[in-house]
């Protein structure tokens with residue numbers, strides 16, 4: 001297993017260290033190459049993602065990324081030039097974001113139901129296409145545009161993936177989230193594709209919700225969701241909210257996947273670089289560890305992935321949530337749990 | 346006071362009846378003209394908003410709207426052809442949406458703080474501009490676009506309005522919500538305008554949040570918000586979420602305002618037509634009643650607006666939230682409270 005690791009900015013390197021500790025317990029022979037990309041490199045060299053590095057990344061089985069973003073870098077530079085560039089260059093069309101309320105974890109909701117959903121967020125088009133511009137900048141007649149691009153090809157592959165996932169789950173329920181009553185063109189394409197693909201999945205029940213209504217149900221009735229399929233921007237928004245109601249982005253893992261396997265997929269915690277707590281050794285590495293489980297699942301190492309998930313579930317059920325321990329201590333605990341499962345399992 | 350009333354679809358007519366009952370207590374001389382627009386008219390005549398009706402609407406001081414939308418009409422027809430058309434034709438650039446957690450109202454949050462915010466949602470541009478299309482429809486090469494249009498003119502007038510509102514509130518805090526790290530062109534315009542206008546409001550503190558992060562804080566720390574200013578789509582999403590955490594869209598009022606007063610502003614509950622409970626007489630008319638208060642405020646009838654708000658606050662603090670009563674009963678109660686305030690105030 002050849003893995004590229006991009007620790008990145010802020011708490012990225014801190015949580016990645018623990019994620020690799022846990023990975024070492026299940027795949028000790030993993031070959032790991034680190035790539036130093038992010039704010040520091042940009043400041044030092046002006047480079048974001050050199051072609052040569054991109055070429056090397058492509059040679060790996062998967063990529064593990066910590067976080068990208070720093071307040072010292074103008075907004076958008078690292079996000080568009082590095083993180084989104086990776087997602088687009090490597091054709092990460094399925095942005096997979098599970099949200100589960102683990103036993104023992106406190107939700108901000110008063111009366112949380114069982115929550116266990118997977119959001120399949122489109123990852124390579126929509127309003128994220130980077131298609132837009134400024135006209136007459138800094139004049140009273142300035143115009144700024146952002147074009148959401150949606151293709152039959154791009155929507156269909158994601159919808160198919162979402163249906164396949166739904167068909168493999170217990171509840172077999174899929175919700176399309178969009179804003180078809182306002183974004184009528186993109187909404188029409190998404191709706192038609194979902195309708196067409198659903199004909200091949202009579203076992204999967206299908207629902208539709210407008211994105212605004214979905215945010216309401218995410219706090220009043222999140223148990224209703226099984227698989228959600230949605231566009232890049234709505235997926236960005238909904239997955240942060242889903243993470244919040246299931247105990248916070250400190251626990252949310254994600255996979256940026258090329259499900260055709262032509263390019264390496266990239267796994268990352270959803271939390272970002274969190275510059276406010278960086279360098280203090282207090283970041284929770286759990287989301288990074290769960291991202292390793294998604295990575296292993298993608299590479300077919302399902303048994304190892306289950307062991308990591310079970311260890312996280314055990315730790316969350318038993319940890320003192322007021323003082324869960326330092327970053328390294330949580331990593332040590334999870335590594336020990338994973339390793340003890342080896343012996344007992 | 347000349348008011349145009351559009352009861353509309355679903356529970357619209359039911360809640361409007363109660364809103365007018367309450368209005369009658371404070372402005373008995375209001376001259377009211379009803380306009381029959383919505384699903385029924387579209388089915389009967391194919392008309393959505395005839396030019397002649399639009400011309401008549403313009404002759405009024407304000408418009409009170411119940412709700413628009415019905416499952417029997419394809420998605421987008423009534424929304425784009427009637428509701429959004431009204432907002433755009435009448436230049437309703439400030440879409441004002443207060444969200445307050447009233448004493449006695451149960452939030453879905455476990456530990457809700459005091460919540461009292463106002464969202465100033467841009468209402469006439471952004472992704473709602475209706476600028477987009479389909480190419481090669483129903484082929485494997487289909488492309489659907491949606492263009493977000495943002496102008497210096499359009500953004501600045503809304504940002505100015507938001508700052509003015511913030512300056513008049515106790516906490517004098519304004520949060521810009523956008524996604525500047527991805528939608529870099531529109532984000533750049535919005536950020537620059539906020540920065541420029543803030544120079545004229547040194548008394549107002551300014552914060553920025555990405556829309557995804559804002560949804561997290563809306564459930565983990567909603568007390569932080571005072572005034573939020575944001576674009577049309579983010580405002581749509583955030584205000585439903587804000588309504589949810591403050592007890593549901595059954596209580597959320599809104600104003601679609603042309604703050605230049607060249608066109609009549611339009612006031613409506615946020616809840617929509619709710620076809621699932623229409624015709625049963627069980628819809629809560631409180632949001633429609635609070636929309637009347639916003640309408641009166643806009644027309645300078647501040648005293649009457651405060652009386653209605655106080656009556657709603659009293660009713661919410663004392664009502665049995667398990668069985669708040671039928672639509673007409675809540676309306677009767679609120680009308681009685683408003684009228685008794687007349688005598689005692």
Ligand SMILES: CC(C)[C@H](C(=O)O)[C@@H](O)C(=O)O
Nearest residue numbers: 079083084236270526527557
């Ligand atoms: C950092 C940003 C570009 C990114 C996104 O918008 O996708 C982040 O919010 C995420 O969800 O991974």
Ligand SMILES: CC(C)[C@H](C(=O)O)[C@@H](O)C(=O)O
Nearest residue numbers: 181182212424428429581615
């Ligand atoms: C019905 C729909 C067009 C409308 C909107 O998106 O603005 C509604 O959601 C709202 O918030 O008033």
